[in-house]
Amino acid sequence: MSLRTLLIAGLATSASAAKLLVGGYGPTSATIADGYIDTLDYTNGVLKKTAENTEAGAQPAWIDLGLKGKALVVDESWGTPESSSLHTFALNADGSVQHTAVASIPRGGPVSTQLYNGGKNLAIAHYGGHGLTTFSNVNGAFTLLQNIGYENRTTGPKPQQKDGSHVHHSVLDPTGQYVIFPDLGLDVTHVFCIDSATGKLVEHAELQAPTGYGPRHAAFWKSGSKTYLFVIHELVSKVISYEVTYVRSGGLTFKKIDEQSTYGPNADPAITQYGAAAEIAVSPDNKFLVASNRNVTLAQVPNVDPANSTQIDSNSIATFKPSSNGKLAWVQLAPSGGLFPRHFELNKDGSQIAVANQNSGNVRIYKRDVKSGKIGAQAAAIAVPGSPNNVRWL
Structure with missing residues (x-):
């Protein structure tokens, strides 16, 4: 075999192999009482679990790979919010994780983390804890800096909002x-400036969402010299795009540009009113916006087990193409491969x-056309225990 052939073969092999981490809430009645962080090997169209760790608490809700060689995981701890914790794992060469540290969190229901200030600080959004916390990071040791609550604020009108603030995401601009921190309960997105000297966050004017929309997650997008913010709203399954202006005296202002349903321009409100939009992300090439829909079944897909011919219900993944003025053009609604793609x-x-389909206990990988932005055929699938809620490519 020639050197050229060997090189091509080597490239083909490396291109078809990858590893992923998937985190999830543990089964309510199983030998695995706690949640889990599983390592998946993805080679030649096959997903296989190669390692499992159950040291991240009962409800690991988020995996953060922002620190080189480490994975940060928060335990949501529904039943015992006083046990909420931040876990640090070392990433081994084979993709498995090794628990190295745990830090207690003084506020319950952590669901999202964001490293900032060059990795020297960490911000945590607390859905069940009605607020946010910040930490200093010194060589992987996390110490509490701030504990900010919104217990006495007026909530939105919907049942999911009545019990208070639900800060759901932490996002660096x-x-x-x-x-910034979208707050589903208060119909606002909290905005903070970073004090780089102390690592503390300084609050500025909030972004107000329409009443009852329930902002959940958000993603910034750059187009030339302009900055836009896309906010996905769980309670109405809509994305709103805003043009962002940086105020010289401090803070951000937001101009609404567009509002689109995550089910497309021809969505039937009689069906989609039951949706619960979840994740939102900009594609790596900065050309597309992708979002997930939960709770509304519009398609069926093959079973994860190829030997089982019974099809299963599937929720959906939406794709938009942002224009340079912040408007969103509809591209596609594709199956997520199961229920509740959180x-x-x-x-x-x-x-x-x-895609981690929480209520179907599976992870699916789909092919995607980077030019059109459209999601295509399934590349691989695997059943995982409990309720998978977070998936990361290593």
């Missing part, structure tokens, strides 16, 4: 100067998307 992630070049 493109300049690295701000962290989280998804595109691989590095955007050619594949991994």
Whole structure:
């Protein structure tokens, strides 16, 4: 075999192999009482579990790979919010994780983390804890800096909002100067400026959502010299795009540009009113916006087990193409591969998307056309225990 042939064969092998981490809530009645962080090997169209760790608590809700060689995981701890915790894992060469540290969190229901200030600080959004916390990070040791609550604020009108603030996501802006927090319960997105000297967050004017919309997650997008913010709203399954202006005296202002249903321009409100939009992300090439829909079944897909011919219900993944003025053009509604796709992630070049279908106990990988933005045929699938809610490409 020639050297050229060997090189091509080597490239083909490396291109078809990858590893993923999937986190989930543990089964309510199983030998695995706690939640889990599983390592998946993805080689030649086959997904296989190669390792499992159950040291991240009962309800691991988020995996953060922002620190080199580490995975940060928060335990949501529904039943015992006083046990909410931040876990640090070392990433081994084979993709498995090794528990190295745990830090207690003084506020319950953590669901999202965001490293900021060059990795020296960490912000945590607390859905069940009605607020947010910040930490200093010194060589992987996390110490509490701030504990900010919104217990006495007026909530939105819907049942999902009545019990208070539900801060659901923490997002760093493109300049690295701000962290924002969509709050489903209060119909606002909290805006904070970073004090780089202390690592603390300084609050500025909020972004007000329409009443009853329930902002859940958000993603910034750069187009030339302009910055836009896309906010996905769980309670109405809509994305709103805003043009962002940086105020010289501090803070951000937002101009609404567009509002679109995550079910497309021909969505039937009689059906989609039951939707619960979840994740939102910009594609790696910065050309598309991808979002997930839960709770509304519009299609069926093959069973994860190829020996089982029974099809299963599937929720959906929406794709938009943002224009330079912030308007969103509809591209596609594709199956997610199961129910309640709480989280998804595109691989590095955007050619594949991994989806964690929480209520179907599976992870699916679909092929994706990077030019059109459309999601295509299934590439691989695997059943996982409990309720998978987070999936990351390593």
